Amino acid sequence: MALIVQKFGGSSVRDAERINNVADIVTSTYREGNDVVVVVSAQGDTTDDFIAKAAEINEKPSKREMDMLLSAGEQISASLLAMAIERMGYPVVSLLGWQAGFDTTSDYGNARIKKVDASRIKKEIDKRRIVVITGFQGVNRYGDMTTLGRGGSDTSAVAIAATMHADLCQIYTDVDGVYTADPRKIPGAIKLDYISYDEMLELATLGAQVLHNRSVEMAKKYNIELEVLSSLTRRRGTIVREENNVEEMLISGVAKDDNIARISIIGVPDKPGLAFKIFSKLSSKGINVDIILQSIGRNGTKDISFTVAKNKMEDAMNLLNSYAELLGASGIVSDDKVTKVSIVGAGMESHPGVAAEMFEALFTRNVNIQMISTSEIKISVLINKADGERAVEAIHEKFFENA
Amino acid sequence: MALIVQKFGGSSVRDAERINNVADIVTSTYREGNDVVVVVSAQGDTTDDFIAKAAEINEKPSKREMDMLLSAGEQISASLLAMAIERMGYPVVSLLGWQAGFDTTSDYGNARIKKVDASRIKKEIDKRRIVVITGFQGVNRYGDMTTLGRGGSDTSAVAIAATMHADLCQIYTDVDGVYTADPRKIPGAIKLDYISYDEMLELATLGAQVLHNRSVEMAKKYNIELEVLSSLTRRRGTIVREENNVEEMLISGVAKDDNIARISIIGVPDKPGLAFKIFSKLSSKGINVDIILQSIGRNGTKDISFTVAKNKMEDAMNLLNSYAELLGASGIVSDDKVTKVSIVGAGMESHPGVAAEMFEALFTRNVNIQMISTSEIKISVLINKADGERAVEAIHEKFFENA
Structure with a gap:
């Protein structure tokens, strides 16, 4: 029997059907004998709808009132998910950020979690209840609602996992794991079984958009094992943990960032x-x-x-x-007609030839390199935006498909 | 300088235009030098939309989760109203039921207010802020969200007015006061300037649907002067207070209740x-x-x-x-093809002929009386539903239009 934290993003709970699907995942996990704490984001477009509603009234509302408005979003999804779990006949309780003990800084719209007082969560778990918590939100020292900004719900999930010494923190998204490249673009992209925190951090920064950096940093700090997986396929996802020592891959992925x-x-x-x-x-x-x-x-x-x-x-x-x-x-x-293409891999520290191989791949496809940047586990190049897709293909082929 | 509590119902805040209109009323009151505490209901159909959303997932959700869901409704309207007031350049803060100190019983869906700890509200008022509070909701001893049931937002407003010794509690609705009969049905219906708590209670019970009994009972208990008025016309409404001694009207109104x-x-x-x-x-x-x-x-x-x-x-x-x-x-x-028609008036206590006049009015229109019930300030008759409109017309004419 383990304690498992499961986080579901907005698209995973966007309508009644998806909510029932999530309830199914949660109750399966519970049925296996685990304690389950669930963290949910607001449904689908709720947050955007709220932002539009606010904009109609005030083009520049205070961040405090914006947080008051936005935090209603997870309240809706959390209570609906709890109702779905109730209908399946399982004991459940939904808790808002402040009820779940999320103390944050007062930086409205981008608050940091200072502390999670998990006493209420523990009490509910002790009663063998499934606990559904609103992600993305907390309360500050004035007793006011705050939101955590981008990647907030992932961070909420990891913070609870850390506080409660959870055995696993599953992040359910609309992709089924971390790939060696964007699978929508590169047909040969391979799903990784494992990746290290540091590699994941570099990939997140580089625009892979699977997990937000804040959550990975926190998971690394408290050594929380993360699993990135899809709420639709129900397949094993990618485990993010301290050392990627199971696999002997030189590099873990190729990422492209156009926002540059x-x-x-x-x-x-x-x-x-x-x-x-x-x-x-x-x-x-x-x-x-x-x-x-x-x-x-x-x-x-x-x-x-x-x-x-x-x-x-x-x-x-x-x-x-x-x-x-x-x-x-x-x-x-x-x-701004440029793009950054990067390769990430803990393995490259001990393999000095990686950069040369990357440059060779680009050279063979006639891609001109404007700038280069390297770290222990990452090599990035700045190239013309028009060359972006071709560059990723070339590099991915070199490292993963010719192997 | 007075302390004024203003409550706005769902139709008064149903869209951006109406919210701006409410913000205008609130800031006008503030500009006159008053301290203003505003209580809002959820926007227009929000509550019904939430109920439909829940029904799609669980036909019989627990009341606790239902309250969690529904209380998001006022959170949305309160923050939007605060944003509208901000845009007009006034200091404002929105507070949720639990932030505003609404301690309630645990009877989810129909909780009673046990106590209002107004310390946070007072602190905000001391800073000369307009305070916008979510009506209809509170928090119970377990720290869980509760809703107050029918008439809840009116009750929230009166409870704050009582706790803070407000000078006036204005209830803004879509009618501009209390009438001698339903003005949509009886063209000669007259708006009352004043009505006593007891008369209002009888009228509310009898289906006049202007104010809910709970709020009137609480106003009577704490002697809070209420004003019922419209958020659209901006005209003086009807004052509900202890004694209706200003006017010398024999009866205050005729009401019909088909829900019988x-x-x-x-x-x-x-x-x-x-x-x-x-x-x-x-x-x-x-x-x-x-x-x-x-x-x-x-x-x-x-x-x-x-x-x-x-x-x-x-x-x-x-x-x-x-x-x-x-x-x-x-x-x-x-x-169930019956209706109850009643007249209410503090004046009838000292005028024994009122019942006879009422029965005469019904007799001249050939309305048969099935049952009769009387109290100190009320006479009700049960008649065929088909005779209902005609009976109200006859009685109203007798007491108000022949005068």
Whole structure:
């Protein structure tokens, strides 16, 4: 008998049929003798509908009231799921974020979980009840409703799993696991049985969009075994855990991130400290810089290129246009017709040839590399957006299909 | 500077336009220097939509989960109204039932307010904020969501007014006050400027459907002045208060209640205690009896007639069919083609001729009276349903239009 936390996203509970399907999964798990804590997101488009309703009334509502509104979404899905479980004849209780003991910071719309006081959950579990908890939400020190921002429900699930020392935390989504590449794009993509936290973190950051970073970071910190799986196929998913030592794969996946733009400042005087000034200016405005490339000085000047999220490109350009001039640069250009393709794998630490193999794959398909960035377990390249699909295919073939 | 509680029903906040209209009323009141506490119901059909959603999943969901679901309705309307008030530039905060300190019994779906701990509300008022509270809901001793049942939001408003010693509690509805008869049916119906609690209670019971009894009873108990008015016309409404001493009206209104059925037990042996047995049997099954008529004994038997709510008629008949036989009665008949027409007025206590005038009005229109019931401030008659409209017209004309 184990304690299992199961999290279901919005599409898994979008209508009565899907809710019954989820109730079926939950009660099967319970029937096997497990204690089950369920975390649900709001149904399908509820959150978007609420945002539209609010926008009709106030284009810029306070974040506090927005959280008050949005948190009704999970309240609806949690109570409906509890009703479905009741109908199947199982003991169940739904709990809101504040009832389940989710203490958060007061950063409305993007609150952090400070602590989970799981005493109420434990009491219900002791009564052998299935507990359905609203994900994505909590309560702050003022007793006000907060929401956790992107990836919030995954984070809620992992936080409960950590607090209650759960044996497994299952994240049900609309994909049935973590693949070596996006299976909708790459027919040969292979589902992984296991992946390490660090690899998952790199893949999440790189736009694989299976699990949000916050939840993986928390799972890593508290050593919670995660399983990513589909609520529709009922097949075994991908286990995310500390060490991916079962498989001997060199790399775990190829990811492509289109939400990226490149900015180049041309002809910056070759003096110390200028790069620092540029990046601290960006950082002060909340603009994160990803890959950075600095050309070798020539004629006393150099070029500095870097990437930012696509939706921050305009802000960054506005900020730097006058500033670059001030620094004595000769010009500034931007390009959002780019994409970042990355490979991730704990195995590459001990295999120095991986980068060369990746570049060879790109070369054989005539893909030009604009920028390169590497970490212990990741290699990313910035290329023309038009080359994106072809690049992923080439790399995936090289590492997974020719094996 | 006064403290004013304003309650808005579901139709008053049914869409963005109506919400803005309510925000306008609230902020006007605030701008005049008043402290304002607002109580809102769920938007228009939200509650019905939720009930339908639940029915799709579970035909008989637990009341606890139903309350969890339904209480999301006011959460949505309260946050949207707060956003509308924000947009107009006023300080505002929305509070859920549990945040506003509504401690209730655990009778899910029909909870009673035990206590309002208004400390949070007071703190917000001290900051000169407009406070928007979700009506109809509270929290029980287990920390679970409860709803207050029919008339719940009115009751929430009066409870806050009582706790905070408000100067006035305004109940905004879709009618602009209390009338001498249903203004949709009787063109000559007159809006009352004042009505006493007791008269209002009789009218509410009699199907005038302006205010729910629970809220009027509580207002009477704590001597809270109520005003019933429309959120659309912005005209002065009807004040409900202890004594209707300003006006010298003999009666305050005529009401008709179609939700009624008559049951007659024929040929009951004329022995003591039989009537008691019948009514205690009904009462034990939660069936309330309204008007009771017992014929004078004849040949050792008598007939007992009484009225029940129409939706209880079948239950009552099922209960009594075999029981009447057991008691030795010769038969039992029911009739739901009846209606109850009543006049209410504090003035009639000192004017013994009122009943005679009412009966005269009915006689001139050839309306046959089946049963009569009177109290200090009320006279009700049971008549054929087909005569209902005509009876109300006749009585209204007699008391209000010939004056």
